[in-house]
Amino acid sequence: LAKTTQPISMDSYEGQEVNITCSHNNIATNDYITWYQQFPSQGPRFIIQGYKTKVTNEVASLFIPADRKSSTLSLPRVSLSDTAVYYCLVGDGPAGTALIFGKGTTLSVSS
């Protein structure tokens, strides 16, 4: 099973771009890369998912290099409300078995 490695924490200021990198050296051919956001006392919320190259939606971008051994979540112009824990997951296959949540990255945004 592919395991992910992320920084434990990151700090930023309002208006800056934040990039969180996730390593997944053992990613399998069929694995997708998915990012979640979690606020205190809430369940994780889906942000973005990709397989290769770049994916962009209204809240974030996901950059995936050709070897797919890492990925970078990019949050443009963060605000205080982006303070949360961000999880990177890789997985495919039978329901749930390959979806391993790591410890996540705690992003703190200050004014």
Add this chain to the structure above:
Amino acid sequence: DVKVTQSSRYLVKRTGEKVFLECVQDMDHENMFWYRQDPGLGLRLIYFSYDVKMKEKGDIPEGYSVSREKKERFSLILESASTNQTSMYLCASTREVNQPQHFGDGTRLSIL
């Protein structure tokens, strides 16, 4: 929007009690999951189900069982609660394994 509802936000039980945590989703999803979340450990998968009456063990199934009698409902059972099962429990569902999981807001369970 998908709605995953967990029956209780907070629950306090005593050691040795049988505890039921209920989860209901309203989007006809095949796959449902139970996780526990502890400080510094992230989310750990307890059990999941990919169909009615089907269940599979996750990473930490010991001390737990599950029930899925109807597609929309997935129950987590603590057969004999112990203090080390004090945790935040999160339920999730998804239609296909490659699709994002939708989570409930969790049940914070305290075992005294």
